Amino acid sequence: MQEKQPKIRLYVELDLDAGGVLGLPANQAHYLRSVMRARPGQEVALFNGRDGEWRARIDGIGKGWVSLEVAERLRPQATAPDIWLLFAPIKRGRIDYLVQKATELGVGVLQPVSTKRTVVERINLVRLAATAAEAAEQCQRLSVPELRSVQPLDRLVDRWPVERRLLFCDEAGAPPPVQALPADLAGPWAILIGPEGGFDENERRWLRGLPFVVPVSLGPRVLRSETAAVAALALWQALLGDCR
Numbered sequence: 001m002q003e004k005q006p007k008i009r010l011y012v013e014l015d016l017d018a019g020g021v022l023g024l025p026a027n028q029a030h031y032l033r034s035v036m037r038a039r040p041g042q043e044v045a046l047f048n049g050r051d052g053e054w055r056a057r058i059d060g061i062g063k064g065w066v067s068l069e070v071a072e073r074l075r076p077q078a079t080a081p082d083i084w085l086l087f088a089p090i091k092r093g094r095i096d097y098l099v100q101k102a103t104e105l106g107v108g109v110l111q112p113v114s115t116k117r118t119v120v121e122r123i124n125l126v127r128l129a130a131t132a133a134e135a136a137e138q139c140q141r142l143s144v145p146e147l148r149s150v151q152p153l154d155r156l157v158d159r160w161p162v163e164r165r166l167l168f169c170d171e172a173g174a175p176p177p178v179q180a181l182p183a184d185l186a187g188p189w190a191i192l193i194g195p196e197g198g199f200d201e202n203e204r205r206w207l208r209g210l211p212f213v214v215p216v217s218l219g220p221r222v223l224r225s226e227t228a229a230v231a232a233l234a235l236w237q238a239l240l241g242d243c244r
Contacts, residue, residue, distance in 0.1 A: 009044070033061050101229070168214065
Protein backbone atom coordinates (compact mmCIF):
# COMPACT_ATOMS: atom_id res chain seq x y z
CA MET A 1 0.00 0.00 0.00
CA GLN A 2 1.39 3.38 -1.03
CA GLU A 3 2.19 5.78 1.79
CA LYS A 4 0.21 8.98 1.95
CA GLN A 5 1.83 12.19 0.87
CA PRO A 6 2.58 14.58 3.75
CA LYS A 7 -0.03 17.32 4.00
CA ILE A 8 2.55 20.04 4.66
CA ARG A 9 4.96 21.11 1.88
CA LEU A 10 7.83 23.52 2.42
CA TYR A 11 10.30 25.15 0.07
CA VAL A 12 13.87 25.12 1.43
CA GLU A 13 17.14 26.39 -0.01
CA LEU A 14 19.33 23.65 1.51
CA ASP A 15 20.42 20.53 -0.36
CA LEU A 16 18.22 17.48 0.15
CA ASP A 17 19.48 13.89 0.43
CA ALA A 18 18.47 10.75 2.30
CA GLY A 19 19.62 10.80 5.92
CA GLY A 20 20.36 14.50 5.96
CA VAL A 21 19.43 16.58 9.00
CA LEU A 22 18.54 20.23 8.57
CA GLY A 23 17.13 23.14 10.50
CA LEU A 24 14.57 25.58 9.22
CA PRO A 25 14.59 29.37 9.58
CA ALA A 26 12.54 30.96 12.35
CA ASN A 27 9.59 31.91 10.13
CA GLN A 28 9.09 28.33 8.92
CA ALA A 29 9.61 27.00 12.45
CA HIS A 30 6.87 29.37 13.65
CA TYR A 31 4.60 28.21 10.83
CA LEU A 32 5.04 24.54 11.73
CA ARG A 33 4.76 24.99 15.49
CA SER A 34 2.20 27.76 15.92
CA VAL A 35 0.11 27.62 12.73
CA MET A 36 0.13 23.94 11.78
CA ARG A 37 0.58 22.67 15.37
CA ALA A 38 3.18 20.17 14.15
CA ARG A 39 4.79 17.74 16.60
CA PRO A 40 7.94 15.57 16.63
CA GLY A 41 7.52 12.55 14.37
CA GLN A 42 5.17 14.34 11.97
CA GLU A 43 6.07 14.17 8.29
CA VAL A 44 6.48 17.07 5.90
CA ALA A 45 7.44 17.26 2.23
CA LEU A 46 10.45 19.38 1.26
CA PHE A 47 11.60 20.69 -2.13
CA ASN A 48 14.34 23.09 -3.22
CA GLY A 49 13.97 23.37 -6.99
CA ARG A 50 16.99 21.10 -7.60
CA ASP A 51 16.68 17.74 -5.87
CA GLY A 52 13.02 16.83 -6.30
CA GLU A 53 10.59 16.38 -3.42
CA TRP A 54 11.52 14.54 -0.23
CA ARG A 55 9.74 13.13 2.78
CA ALA A 56 11.15 14.41 6.07
CA ARG A 57 10.26 13.85 9.73
CA ILE A 58 10.36 16.39 12.51
CA ASP A 59 13.09 15.42 14.99
CA GLY A 60 12.48 18.28 17.38
CA ILE A 61 10.59 21.52 17.48
CA GLY A 62 10.51 24.52 19.76
CA LYS A 63 10.02 28.25 19.79
CA GLY A 64 11.89 29.59 16.76
CA TRP A 65 13.53 26.32 15.74
CA VAL A 66 12.81 22.96 14.17
CA SER A 67 15.03 20.04 13.20
CA LEU A 68 14.09 17.58 10.43
CA GLU A 69 15.58 14.33 9.19
CA VAL A 70 15.26 13.72 5.45
CA ALA A 71 13.93 10.24 4.59
CA GLU A 72 13.21 9.19 0.99
CA ARG A 73 12.60 11.02 -2.24
CA LEU A 74 8.95 11.25 -3.24
CA ARG A 75 9.39 12.74 -6.72
CA PRO A 76 12.41 13.42 -8.95
CA GLN A 77 13.03 16.94 -10.16
CA ALA A 78 10.94 17.65 -13.26
CA THR A 79 11.81 19.92 -16.18
CA ALA A 80 9.36 22.81 -16.32
CA PRO A 81 8.34 24.71 -19.48
CA ASP A 82 10.75 27.56 -20.22
CA ILE A 83 8.47 30.57 -19.85
CA TRP A 84 9.18 34.02 -18.38
CA LEU A 85 6.69 36.73 -17.45
CA LEU A 86 7.54 40.40 -17.99
CA PHE A 87 5.10 42.75 -16.29
CA ALA A 88 4.89 46.39 -15.26
CA PRO A 89 4.59 46.77 -11.46
CA ILE A 90 1.08 47.39 -10.17
CA LYS A 91 -0.38 48.15 -6.74
CA ARG A 92 0.01 45.86 -3.75
CA GLY A 93 -2.66 43.22 -3.54
CA ARG A 94 -2.97 43.07 -7.31
CA ILE A 95 0.75 42.38 -7.79
CA ASP A 96 0.58 39.73 -5.04
CA TYR A 97 -2.24 38.07 -6.99
CA LEU A 98 -0.24 38.27 -10.22
CA VAL A 99 2.82 36.61 -8.65
CA GLN A 100 0.74 33.92 -6.98
CA LYS A 101 -1.15 32.96 -10.15
CA ALA A 102 1.94 33.17 -12.37
CA THR A 103 3.67 30.74 -10.01
CA GLU A 104 0.69 28.37 -10.16
CA LEU A 105 0.78 28.58 -13.96
CA GLY A 106 4.41 27.47 -14.13
CA VAL A 107 6.40 30.65 -14.78
CA GLY A 108 10.15 30.19 -14.43
CA VAL A 109 11.21 33.86 -14.23
CA LEU A 110 9.24 36.87 -12.97
CA GLN A 111 10.72 40.04 -14.47
CA PRO A 112 9.19 43.40 -13.51
CA VAL A 113 9.75 46.11 -16.14
CA SER A 114 9.24 49.86 -16.21
CA THR A 115 7.53 51.37 -19.24
CA LYS A 116 6.58 54.90 -20.22
CA ARG A 117 3.18 54.62 -18.52
CA THR A 118 4.24 52.61 -15.47
CA VAL A 119 2.80 54.25 -12.34
CA VAL A 120 4.16 52.05 -9.53
CA GLU A 121 7.95 52.44 -9.31
CA ARG A 122 8.88 50.29 -6.30
CA ILE A 123 7.97 46.75 -5.32
CA ASN A 124 8.79 44.67 -2.26
CA LEU A 125 10.86 41.84 -3.70
CA VAL A 126 11.17 40.08 -0.33
CA ARG A 127 7.40 39.94 0.13
CA LEU A 128 6.82 38.83 -3.45
CA ALA A 129 9.44 36.09 -3.16
CA ALA A 130 7.62 34.77 -0.09
CA THR A 131 4.33 34.90 -2.03
CA ALA A 132 5.88 32.88 -4.87
CA ALA A 133 7.29 30.28 -2.45
CA GLU A 134 3.92 29.87 -0.71
CA ALA A 135 2.18 29.47 -4.08
CA ALA A 136 4.69 26.82 -5.15
CA GLU A 137 4.15 24.93 -1.89
CA GLN A 138 0.39 24.98 -2.41
CA CYS A 139 0.26 24.02 -6.09
CA GLN A 140 2.62 21.01 -5.88
CA ARG A 141 5.26 22.40 -8.24
CA LEU A 142 8.87 21.47 -7.55
CA SER A 143 10.46 24.87 -8.08
CA VAL A 144 9.94 28.52 -7.22
CA PRO A 145 10.17 31.13 -9.98
CA GLU A 146 13.19 33.40 -10.02
CA LEU A 147 12.14 36.94 -9.08
CA ARG A 148 14.31 39.63 -10.64
CA SER A 149 14.64 43.33 -9.90
CA VAL A 150 12.83 45.97 -11.94
CA GLN A 151 14.47 46.81 -15.28
CA PRO A 152 13.57 49.46 -17.88
CA LEU A 153 11.86 47.67 -20.75
CA ASP A 154 14.02 49.24 -23.45
CA ARG A 155 17.26 48.33 -21.65
CA LEU A 156 16.09 44.76 -21.07
CA VAL A 157 15.02 44.28 -24.69
CA ASP A 158 18.31 45.72 -25.98
CA ARG A 159 20.07 42.75 -24.32
CA TRP A 160 17.37 40.23 -25.22
CA PRO A 161 18.40 36.66 -26.18
CA VAL A 162 16.99 36.47 -29.71
CA GLU A 163 16.30 32.72 -29.47
CA ARG A 164 13.64 33.48 -26.82
CA ARG A 165 10.43 34.65 -28.44
CA LEU A 166 8.56 37.46 -26.71
CA LEU A 167 4.77 37.22 -26.72
CA PHE A 168 3.63 40.84 -26.74
CA CYS A 169 0.08 41.22 -25.41
CA ASP A 170 -1.04 44.11 -27.60
CA GLU A 171 -4.43 45.65 -26.88
CA ALA A 172 -4.53 47.48 -30.23
CA GLY A 173 -5.12 44.96 -32.97
CA ALA A 174 -3.14 41.72 -33.14
CA PRO A 175 -3.80 38.11 -34.19
CA PRO A 176 -5.69 35.80 -31.81
CA PRO A 177 -3.63 33.31 -29.75
CA VAL A 178 -4.43 30.23 -31.85
CA GLN A 179 -3.14 32.03 -34.94
CA ALA A 180 -0.14 33.65 -33.23
CA LEU A 181 1.00 30.50 -31.38
CA PRO A 182 1.19 27.55 -33.77
CA ALA A 183 2.53 24.31 -32.28
CA ASP A 184 5.76 24.48 -34.30
CA LEU A 185 6.89 27.53 -32.29
CA ALA A 186 7.94 25.47 -29.28
CA GLY A 187 11.03 26.61 -27.38
CA PRO A 188 11.93 29.31 -24.87
CA TRP A 189 9.32 32.05 -24.55
CA ALA A 190 8.48 35.14 -22.53
CA ILE A 191 5.19 37.01 -22.14
CA LEU A 192 5.02 40.80 -21.89
CA ILE A 193 2.12 42.46 -20.04
CA GLY A 194 1.73 46.23 -20.08
CA PRO A 195 1.03 48.72 -17.28
CA GLU A 196 -2.38 49.89 -16.09
CA GLY A 197 -2.48 52.62 -18.76
CA GLY A 198 -1.37 50.34 -21.57
CA PHE A 199 1.66 50.71 -23.81
CA ASP A 200 2.71 54.01 -25.34
CA GLU A 201 2.17 54.13 -29.12
CA ASN A 202 5.91 54.51 -29.74
CA GLU A 203 6.58 51.47 -27.54
CA ARG A 204 3.99 49.49 -29.47
CA ARG A 205 5.53 50.32 -32.86
CA TRP A 206 9.02 49.58 -31.56
CA LEU A 207 8.02 46.21 -30.11
CA ARG A 208 6.16 45.18 -33.26
CA GLY A 209 9.29 45.85 -35.32
CA LEU A 210 11.52 43.44 -33.38
CA PRO A 211 12.11 40.06 -35.08
CA PHE A 212 11.66 37.96 -31.94
CA VAL A 213 8.40 39.65 -30.85
CA VAL A 214 5.06 37.90 -31.50
CA PRO A 215 2.07 40.26 -31.01
CA VAL A 216 -1.14 38.67 -29.77
CA SER A 217 -4.62 39.84 -28.83
CA LEU A 218 -6.29 38.70 -25.61
CA GLY A 219 -9.79 39.44 -26.89
CA PRO A 220 -12.17 42.37 -27.34
CA ARG A 221 -12.29 43.40 -23.66
CA VAL A 222 -9.82 45.62 -21.80
CA LEU A 223 -8.21 43.48 -19.11
CA ARG A 224 -6.51 44.52 -15.89
CA SER A 225 -2.79 43.78 -15.90
CA GLU A 226 -3.08 40.85 -13.50
CA THR A 227 -6.01 39.39 -15.49
CA ALA A 228 -4.06 39.72 -18.73
CA ALA A 229 -1.12 37.87 -17.18
CA VAL A 230 -3.30 34.95 -16.10
CA ALA A 231 -5.09 34.81 -19.47
CA ALA A 232 -1.87 34.93 -21.51
CA LEU A 233 -0.13 32.30 -19.40
CA ALA A 234 -3.11 29.96 -19.51
CA LEU A 235 -3.31 30.30 -23.31
CA TRP A 236 0.42 29.73 -23.75
CA GLN A 237 0.38 26.68 -21.48
CA ALA A 238 -2.59 25.23 -23.36
CA LEU A 239 -1.03 25.73 -26.80
CA LEU A 240 2.72 25.31 -26.19
CA GLY A 241 3.28 24.40 -22.53
CA ASP A 242 2.65 21.45 -20.24
CA CYS A 243 -1.18 21.67 -20.38
CA ARG A 244 -1.23 20.15 -23.87
